[in-house]
Amino acid sequence: MIKKCLFPAAGYGTRFLPATKATPKEMLPVLTKPLIQYGVEEAVEAGLHTMAIITGRGKRAIEDHFDISYELEHQIKGTSKEPLLDEIRSLIGQCTFSYTRQLEMKGLGHAILTGETLIGNEPFAVILADDLCTNDHSPMANNELPITDAKGILSQMIEVYEKYQCSIVAIEEVPMDQTHKYGVIAGKPVDNTTDIFRVTDMVEKPEPKDAPTNMAIIGRYILTPDIFDILRGIQPGKGGEIQITDALLEQAKQGKVIAYKFKGQRFDCGSVDGFVEATNYFYTRSVQK
Numbered sequence: 267m268i269k270k271c272l273f274p275a276a277g278y279g280t281r282f283l284p285a286t287k288a289t290p291k292e293m294l295p296v297l298t299k300p301l302i303q304y305g306v307e308e309a310v311e312a313g314l315h316t317m318a319i320i321t322g323r324g325k326r327a328i329e330d331h332f333d334i335s336y337e338l339e340h341q342i343k344g345t346s347k348e349p350l351l352d353e354i355r356s357l358i359g360q361c362t363f364s365y366t367r368q369l370e371m372k373g374l375g376h377a378i379l380t381g382e383t384l385i386g387n388e389p390f391a392v393i394l395a396d397d398l399c400t401n402d403h404s405p406m407a408n409n410e411l412p413i414t415d416a417k418g419i420l421s422q423m424i425e426v427y428e429k430y431q432c433s434i435v436a437i438e439e440v441p442m443d444q445t446h447k448y449g450v451i452a453g454k455p456v457d458n459t460t461d462i463f464r465v466t467d468m469v470e471k472p473e474p475k476d477a478p479t480n481m482a483i484i485g486r487y488i489l490t491p492d493i494f495d496i497l498r499g500i501q502p503g504k505g506g507e508i509q510i511t512d513a514l515l516e517q518a519k520q521g522k523v524i525a526y527k528f529k530g531q532r533f534d535c536g537s538v539d540g541f542v543e544a545t546n547y548f549y550t551r552s553v554q555k
């Protein structure tokens with residue numbers, strides 16, 4: 267059973283400078299909620315209550331966010347503002363949070379390896395908070411309400427994990443000229459499905475001419491704990507960094523990685539365009555409710 271969710275959150279967020287000079291990028295809000303809170307909510311919806319967060323220098327606001335703020339609570343107690351804290355209070359009440367610092371930025375694979383001390387020897391989920399996902403699976407058109415009967419992305423992935431018992435990556439098709447932004451997979455459909463693939467190849471951020479397909483990994487993973495030994499053994503890859511994609515390729519060679527085309531939408535909130543798109547989307551949805 268999967269109980270823990272790892273959040274790599276040590277990166278500098280340079281694409282959002284100067285906003286991220288003293289504020290963690292994971293704390294940038296879409297409407298009134300910071301990105302990382304959306305991630306924690308998705309994990310809780312999937313039944314995970316143990317959050318393991320990889321932080322770094324300048325990231326203390328994340329710890330304070332998932333804590334009680336006595337002074338603030340005292341100030342607004344009994345006022346009309348008090349309900350504004352209800353959601354985060356309830357969330358904090360349902361989870362435990364532990365933190366460890368990544369001392370040097372040596373890539374996503376290195377960040378995940380840093381989390382071994384918090385995860386131990388069990389399968390776990392990974393959420394990259396700047397990929398903001400929603401389970402709404404019909405884009406809003408003609409002011410219609412989106413369909414929200416699907417489960418969250420991580421919940422869907424856990425169902426896939428329960429069936430295949432190996433590492434799972436979430437994928438979506440991207441325009442071919444965008445492959446250089448993602449880990450890209452090749453795979454064969456399994457069990458006559460159209461959304462589940464046994465991965466045969468993975469490449470980190472290939473140029474379109476080198477990309478095996480247009481199926482891109484987005485920031486949701488379920489990893490089996492043997493990934494830590496693999497990460498310890500691999501050489502730096504793309505950009506001189508330890509890449510999770512390279513470690514997963516080792517598992518894939520043994521047929522132990524499934525790619526899952528999730529139902530829902532994902533916004534790349536690591537880019538200004540994606541962030542604005544997410545903000546518009548969630549705003550439109552909030553005024554429709």
Ligand code: G1P
Pocket residue numbers: 374394397447448449450470471482483484485509510511536
């Ligand atoms: C990371 C991974 C990449 C994946 C992406 C999803 O890249 O290295 O394989 O496709 O997350 O968001 P990053 O966005 O951190 O550069």
